[in-house]
Amino acid sequence: MKPLFVLMGSFLVTLLLLKVSKGKIDYPLAGRIAMSVMLAFTAMGHFVFTGGMAAMVPNFFPAKTGIVYLTGALEILFAIGLLIPGYKTIVGWGLILFFLLVLPANIKAAMEHVNYQTGGADGDGPGYLWFRIPFQALLIAWVFFSAIKK
Numbered sequence: 001m002k003p004l005f006v007l008m009g010s011f012l013v014t015l016l017l018l019k020v021s022k023g024k025i026d027y028p029l030a031g032r033i034a035m036s037v038m039l040a041f042t043a044m045g046h047f048v049f050t051g052g053m054a055a056m057v058p059n060f061f062p063a064k065t066g067i068v069y070l071t072g073a074l075e076i077l078f079a080i081g082l083l084i085p086g087y088k089t090i091v092g093w094g095l096i097l098f099f100l101l102v103l104p105a106n107i108k109a110a111m112e113h114v115n116y117q118t119g120g121a122d123g124d125g126p127g128y129l130w131f132r133i134p135f136q137a138l139l140i141a142w143v144f145f146s147a148i149k150k
Contacts, residue, residue, distance in 0.1 A: 054067070
């Protein structure tokens with residue numbers, strides 16, 4: 001839920017700043033900036049809650065901690081790439097693929113009640129998927145309309 005608040009809050013602040021500074025609103029730019037802020041925010045979790053996030057990675061993957069660090073680093077690179085006009089489209093497609101590839105970790109975490117902060121079995125549970133899956137779809141659409149669609 002926190003990433004949604006970060007995404008929406010930074011989007012609204014960016015819209016306001018663009019209106020004040022440029023006299024007009026650039027929705028795709030505001031969308032990319034907001035997505036970049038959210039990605040930077042969520043990337044921090046990969047480095048702060050590494051053990052808990054490693055517990056989310058499906059069991060058939062080796063080197064779970066390495067995967068958590070790698071995905072955190074990728075989120076930072078995606079956040080930067082979205083802000084570089086010449087790379088926004090390719091980064092957008094990569095980010096959509098990334099969102100699809102991390103969904104199984106979120107499903108596993110929900111089904112096993114994994115707490116992403118502690119790795120314990122006291123997480124939100126399957127009901128969380130009623131939020132997470134639509135949120136994942138929102139993220140994909142957000143990236144498409146702010147970074148890919150002309």
